[in-house]
Amino acid sequence: MLSAARADDRDLYAMVEEFFRSSFATDNELITEAVRRMLAAGGKRLRPRFTLLAAEAAGGRAEDHLRLAAFMELIHVATLIHDDVVDGAVTRRGVNATAVDFGNRISVLAGDYLFAWIFKNVTADYERPIPHILSSTLADITDGEVLQLKALADPDTTLAAYVEIAAKKTASLFAASAECGALAAGAGPFAVKALREFGTAYGIAFQMRDDLLDLTADEATLGKPVGNDLRERKMTVPLVLALAGGDREFRSAVERFFAAEDERPEDVAAIVAGIGAHGGLVKTEAVLAGYVERAKQALAPLGNAPALAELTALADALL
Amino acid sequence: MLSAARADDRDLYAMVEEFFRSSFATDNELITEAVRRMLAAGGKRLRPRFTLLAAEAAGGRAEDHLRLAAFMELIHVATLIHDDVVDGAVTRRGVNATAVDFGNRISVLAGDYLFAWIFKNVTADYERPIPHILSSTLADITDGEVLQLKALADPDTTLAAYVEIAAKKTASLFAASAECGALAAGAGPFAVKALREFGTAYGIAFQMRDDLLDLTADEATLGKPVGNDLRERKMTVPLVLALAGGDREFRSAVERFFAAEDERPEDVAAIVAGIGAHGGLVKTEAVLAGYVERAKQALAPLGNAPALAELTALADALL
Numbered sequence: 001m002l003s004a005a006r007a008d009d010r011d012l013y014a015m016v017e018e019f020f021r022s023s024f025a026t027d028n029e030l031i032t033e034a035v036r037r038m039l040a041a042g043g044k045r046l047r048p049r050f051t052l053l054a055a056e057a058a059g060g061r062a063e064d065h066l067r068l069a070a071f072m073e074l075i076h077v078a079t080l081i082h083d084d085v086v087d088g089a090v091t092r093r094g095v096n097a098t099a100v101d102f103g104n105r106i107s108v109l110a111g112d113y114l115f116a117w118i119f120k121n122v123t124a125d126y127e128r129p130i131p132h133i134l135s136s137t138l139a140d141i142t143d144g145e146v147l148q149l150k151a152l153a154d155p156d157t158t159l160a161a162y163v164e165i166a167a168k169k170t171a172s173l174f175a176a177s178a179e180c181g182a183l184a185a186g187a188g189p190f191a192v193k194a195l196r197e198f199g200t201a202y203g204i205a206f207q208m209r210d211d212l213l214d215l216t217a218d219e220a221t222l223g224k225p226v227g228n229d230l231r232e233r234k235m236t237v238p239l240v241l242a243l244a245g246g247d248r249e250f251r252s253a254v255e256r257f258f259a260a261e262d263e264r265p266e267d268v269a270a271i272v273a274g275i276g277a278h279g280g281l282v283k284t285e286a287v288l289a290g291y292v293e294r295a296k297q298a299l300a301p302l303g304n305a306p307a308l309a310e311l312t313a314l315a316d317a318l319l
Numbered sequence: 320m321l322s323a324a325r326a327d328d329r330d331l332y333a334m335v336e337e338f339f340r341s342s343f344a345t346d347n348e349l350i351t352e353a354v355r356r357m358l359a360a361g362g363k364r365l366r367p368r369f370t371l372l373a374a375e376a377a378g379g380r381a382e383d384h385l386r387l388a389a390f391m392e393l394i395h396v397a398t399l400i401h402d403d404v405v406d407g408a409v410t411r412r413g414v415n416a417t418a419v420d421f422g423n424r425i426s427v428l429a430g431d432y433l434f435a436w437i438f439k440n441v442t443a444d445y446e447r448p449i450p451h452i453l454s455s456t457l458a459d460i461t462d463g464e465v466l467q468l469k470a471l472a473d474p475d476t477t478l479a480a481y482v483e484i485a486a487k488k489t490a491s492l493f494a495a496s497a498e499c500g501a502l503a504a505g506a507g508p509f510a511v512k513a514l515r516e517f518g519t520a521y522g523i524a525f526q527m528r529d530d531l532l533d534l535t536a537d538e539a540t541l542g543k544p545v546g547n548d549l550r551e552r553k554m555t556v557p558l559v560l561a562l563a564g565g566d567r568e569f570r571s572a573v574e575r576f577f578a579a580e581d582e583r584p585e586d587v588a589a590i591v592a593g594i595g596a597h598g599g600l601v602k603t604e605a606v607l608a609g610y611v612e613r614a615k616q617a618l619a620p621l622g623n624a625p626a627l628a629e630l631t632a633l634a635d636a637l638l
Contacts, residue, residue: 028465030465082431085427086424086427112457112461115435116455119457120451120454120455120457123450124451129442132439139346143350146349146350
């Protein structure tokens with residue numbers, strides 16, 4: 001029984017997976033295949049789990065909100081398909097990016113179709129304000145990605161500018177996932193706001209952890225090359241904070257690295273070492289811990305129901 | 320006064336232009352600029368005019384539905400921005416394609432943002448079923464484009480397959496534009512259905528006229544090279560109908576043309592001549608006239624209000 005299966009967080013993951021396996025298909029075969037491939041490549045399904053946990057925290061049952069939860073993951077998948085076109089990515093979660101196997105043309109259209117298909121279903125199935133929240137979220141994600149492109153290789157990027165980008169491109173979907181789960185389960189405005197705030201703070205911390213992993217994890221764990229963000233000239237938070245130390249020599253080294261046409265592996269390694277030497281990793285851990293704390297404080301007034309404890313545990317896992 | 324300005328169809332165009340000039344801006348400057356540039360490059364604003372005329376036909380005032388009408392043009396603009404990425408287009412309406420001036424990365428994101436911005440506004444401003452119609456329409460447009468990509472260079476494409484693609488990628492937005500204008504002005508189900516049917520038949524005829532112009536108009540009129548569809552290996556209706564004649568030599572010539580890496584201008588000219596010689600142009604005119612007739616028949620039961628006469632005139636203008 002599904003309700004009995006809600007003994008631990010692991011089972012929420014299994015419920016989402018089962019829902020995708022049994023219930024996801026669009027009218028376009030090629031696009032269904034591209035999405036299934038992307039889903040099969042992995043992922044922790046954090047966004048749908050946020051929706052289900054928020055629904056449970058509001059007194060709902062996870063199994064009643066699987067469809068809404070699935071839309072959150074699919075918005076994420078659609079943005080990933082377009083990101084890989086935008087970034088010219090070769091791999092995603094360790095397998096070929098959609099654009100590599102299907103071509104950029106199909107990738108652009110597959111992402112568009114998936115966005116449209118999600119909104120078509122959401123506008124049919126859900127009352128206000130859920131369709132508005134999801135479309136506003138997609139606007140935020142894309143706006144954040146445009147801001148990120150504009151900030152590429154800009155050594156003057158501030159922590160505030162970084163946080164604005166992370167809040168839009170990453171945290172907005174976590175916030176919406178939690179908010180919509182709460183709304184769908186009939187939570188009151190106070191709980192909805194708290195769960196949304198949790199999602200925002202969690203999402204910013206999540207992006208910071210992602211930035212750190214790009215520098216410190218190995219390729220097998222990441223499913224993409226180490227230092228990939230640096231190669232893409234992204235102003236990640238460890239780099240922003242390392243540069244904020246004000247060392248001119250390091251700044252010059254970063255500028256030369258970004259200006260180079262073809263960086264060698266040792267050039268990437270030198271910048272990674274420089275980020276560490278100038279406190280970028282340590283300072284990021286501290287800022288990240290602040291957002292995890294903020295996330296947990298947002299939930300504190302709601303009590304300690306099991307679903308809230310699971311959300312708190314997810315936040316702690318970022319430390 | 321706006322209401323006095325509704326003496327002829329030309330003024331509806333002016334109202335839409337004025338609305339874009341005075342009232343269009345998104346939160347992202349770069350994207351607002353890209354969209355304004357695309358709007359400034361021209362276009363007949365047929366889709367918003369459909370919305371306004373349908374609203375008038377339902378007893379509404381055009382000036383009360385300018386915002387809804389503008390969304391129809393913006394959906395069109397967003398699809399054009401992505402089309403140009405997908406097609407690798409260099410020019411659009413005689414000026415540089417967005418992707419040329421802004422790059423493919425910004426173009427993908429600009430289209431995404433514009434779609435999201437439209438849905439964000441539509442879900443805030445309009446009741447069911449308008450948000451659902453617009454998102455379903457975008458799903459149809461994209462689905463049609465994927466089907467078109469799959470049919471590229473396929474000499475076995477049938478007229479029925481062509482019509483399915485044109486109905487989805489082109490006619491669906493004309494149908495939605497008319498349908499939503501009628502709905503917003505409070506039309507009854509009979510009138511809504513008739514106006515939607517008009518839009519569908521008009522849109523298929525419109526795509527057929529577009530296909531013909533690609534073969535017969537000059538580059539200055541088109542704002543893009545003559546025979547562009549052929550170079551892109553698109554199975555346009557004149558080509559489909561010319562091949563349906565069953566001439567094996569012509570079919571072989573088309574297959575060789577599509578298989579060639581770099582076609583010379585004289586190769587394009589030879590296929591254009593072959594399409595004419597095998598009745599492709601004449602047969603297309605006949606099929607197109609059938610859809611114009613179908614469009615007019617859809618409106619006939621609604622009477623002969625001025626707005627309906629203008630819609631009929633727009634259909635006749637395709638002949």
